Ligand SMILES: Cc1cc2nc3c(=O)[nH]c(=O)nc-3n(C[C@H](O)[C@H](O)[C@H](O)COP(=O)(O)OP(=O)(O)OC[C@H]3O[C@@H](n4cnc5c(N)ncnc54)[C@H](O)[C@@H]3O)c2cc1C
């Protein structure tokens with residue numbers, strides 16, 4: 001089984017976000033970058049599927065040279081080879097076109113992604129790649145098992161779950177509890193250094209959603225504390241000041 | 246200008262987030278058509294009209310009764326073409342996200358996701374989106390003639406002064422390739438207020454000690470017509486179902502009021518709730534980080550405060 005895993009290079013979930021250059025650039029100062037937490041689930045499930053069914057795992061990232069340590073981490077966790085499409089991932093459509101262009105030549109049985117990236121939170125690249133390739137995309141996926149050529153998939157929906165059956169090839173956007181995150185071991189880290197990481201040029205497609213400026217949410221004016229034995233006061237505030245109940 | 250809205254139904258009624266999408270589209274300016282799959286109550290059609298729809302395309306084809314993202318996407322693209330719509334507006338959801346993505350490719354549209362406000366059209370077409378899981382916003386220019394906007398909850402207020410819409414049965418041309426993924430069954434809580442749709446959310450954390458103590462959370466939620474949520478460890482330990490888990494790696498909510506009980510306020514939890522209009526925190530530790538993100542707070546024992554708060558709300562009603 002050939003699996004393509006799409007990984008993002010994103011600020012760690014504990015990062016405090018800030019911008020520079022008149023709020024036009026992300027401030028990387030002091031930020032630790034990681035594999036997107038949902039992409040980590042996708043990669044972990046890919047490693048398990050390879051253990052069960054054999055095959056190979058290719059990791060792909062659309063990003064500039066700075067993402068290579070993150071890609072190496074994916075190799076250390078268990079990808080066999082990696083591809084970096086050398087371009088700034090400006091919008092979901094641009095990224096999807098890059099991934100689809102690689103996937104077209106690769107004959108993958110399964111394309112695993114995260115449910116969403118944690119920078120732009122679109123949850124859209126899977127659907128776009130699926131549409132370009134003419135194959136189904138399912139997200140967010142909590143469970144994915146494969147038997148023969150057919151997969152049984154559990155998708156989370158608002159207030160519950162949906163169970164699907166589907167033939168490969170298809171795309172899944174993964175989330176917990178699909179697999180346990182895997183931590184690279186020493187052997188993995190050593191072998192990652194010599195695994196192939198191919199850098200390729202992007203297609204000529206243009207992004208259609210271009211960020212002009214970033215904004216921070218307005219700061220909270222501070223909490224109003226109410227004594228636990230004066231909850232009538234709290235109810236009054238919620239009703240007359242916030243007007244939410 | 247013509248706008249198509251993809252509306253979602255829940256037991257015959259239109260979801261609130263879809264009504265927001267209709268009123269948002271009305272404010273964009275232009276004719277608003279709606280496409281909805283499944284059986285719809287007459288009152289639902291009236292509600293769509295009041296919110297601003299002038300036309301409703303009803304898809305009741307039995308082949309499309311189960312969620313089918315590929316077929317729905319083809320139908321939505323076909324409806325855009327048929328209505329001459331340059332815009333598709335929909336609410337962010339487990340259907341809205343994939344459909345918007347596929348239609349964007351089908352019709353070659355620019356796409357804005359997590360949109361929180363009306364666009365600025367003074368020069369170009371600029372939308373404001375929530376990014377970094379609610380920690381910041383991006384203002385971006387959408388290029389191209391066709392545009393798709395995926396709205397976050399509360400991007401627009403629901404209007405109520407529209408008239409009765411024209412209703413049309415729409416039977417999309419279905420293609421075999423669109424039936425590759427089959428929904429075999431669904432497992433869904435009924436009757437509860439859905440978390441992403443809720444105007445008020447009452448959430449509990451590890452401070453509640455165990456699943457047996459959720460009764461008081463549910464009572465408070467019931468009194469407020471609220472949905473219940475929880476922190477990640479709570480769903481990891483199976484105290485509550487996974488679809489209630491709020492935060493960076495769970496559901497992102499933006500209710501008018503978020504009530505956090507016995508939750509410390511870790512940055513990953515805050516990421517899922519920081520676009521709530523108001524936050525009320527109940528925690529026995531005055532140093533809990535959540536108080537810094539809160540509008541209202543009670544420092545006290547949840548087992549004492551929550552039942553008393555429910556009583557105080559009841560008392561104020563009567
Ligand atoms: C990659 C990553 C992603 C994550 N994603 C999420 C996410 O999406 N959502 C999420 O929630 N977490 C997430 N987390 C976990 C997060 O970091 C915290 O561990 C978690 O939110 C803590 O949950 P909690 O507040 O319920 O528990 P605790 O941190 O244990 O807090 C319990 C709180 O209850 C209070 N308390 C105790 N007893 C009482 C009482 N009797 N009355 C009132 N208050 C009381 C305590 O003072 C304390 O503040 C993530 C972590 C990582 C690493």
Ligand SMILES: Nc1ncnc2c1ncn2[C@@H]1O[C@H](COP(=O)(O)O)[C@@H](O)[C@H]1O
Pocket residue numbers: 006007008036038039060061062063089092095112113114115116117118120121122123124125126
């Ligand atoms: N720049 C990128 N490179 C590789 N994969 C990506 C990139 N951006 C997004 N993806 C994949 O698409 C998924 C959904 O991303 P998004 O639509 O941005 O929320 C992510 O979890 C990744 O698996």
